Amino acid sequence: MVEIAPGAVPSPNIWNSPQVYEIENRAVDPDGTLESAMWAIRPWAGATVLDLGCGTGFHLPRFAREAARVIGVEPHSALAAAARRRVRDHPNVSVRVGAAQAIPLPDASVDVVHVRWAYFFGPGCEPGLAELSRVVRRGGAIFIIDNDATRSTFGRWFRRGLPSYDPDAVERFWARQGFAREPLMIRWSFASRADLAAVLRIEFPAELAEEFLREHEGCEVDYAVNLWWRCP
Ligand SMILES: C[S@@+](CC[C@H](N)C(=O)[O-])C[C@H]1O[C@@H](n2cnc3c(N)ncnc32)[C@H](O)[C@@H]1O
DSSP: OOOBOTTOOOOHHHHHOHHHHHHHHHHBOTTOHHHHHHHHHSOOTTOEEEEETOTTTTTHHHHHTTOSEEEEEESBHHHHHHHHHHTTTOTTEEEEEOBTTBOSSOTTOEEEEEEESSSOOSTTOHHHHHHHHHHEEEEEEEEEEEEOTTSHHHHHHHHHHOTTOOHHHHHHHHHHTTOEEEEEEEEEEOSSHHHHHHHHHHHSOHHHHHHHHHHOOSSEEEEEEEEEEEOO
């Protein structure tokens, strides 16, 4: 039976359709813009990296190339099990079930935290931020990746899907928490229209997904993101 750690934010895209979310992950940022931006701020060579809300562990092998140790933490036990299967040949990677509000790691045990589209969506995530302050060592860095709803094709779609979203309030929240904002432009690059359609259908209500497909040609989507970061 699937167990879900207390405090998990329901994530229907990956919880219900992990195979389609895998297609989405493969399409995200083929240019490595996010990785280069994080590396320029705080490289993880020889470091301990925490990927919090790691889902099926898509990013774990990538961090394992340079890091001494990589830990994935994920509240959904079936996704954590999939992440474990993905990294079974990586001796420096482990996966635990847990949530941001109670990270199953000792104090000052992590150098770099990567959180991608998971739990840290602005106001309300303070308990997880307190946990990050506890587990990250001095000299480390926290990276949080989320949508920039103010620009790009994806940003406009996001606002149409969630009209109540207030990007200014979210930005003020991160500034108050001491995070810097690095606005980045990435892209989705799909192998086929069928893949784009499948991903839109797990990310948006059915009617909107069909509208976006009618409006948008091709297999590429420009996608603005914010990299929020802080060095404790
Ligand atoms: C959209 S998915 C992204 C997964 C992964 N970061 C990736 O990029 O492939 C969001 C993930 O956040 C996880 N999540 C939800 N609530 C969480 C919490 N309170 N603490 C940590 N992770 C959480 C979900 O279970 C899900 O795996």
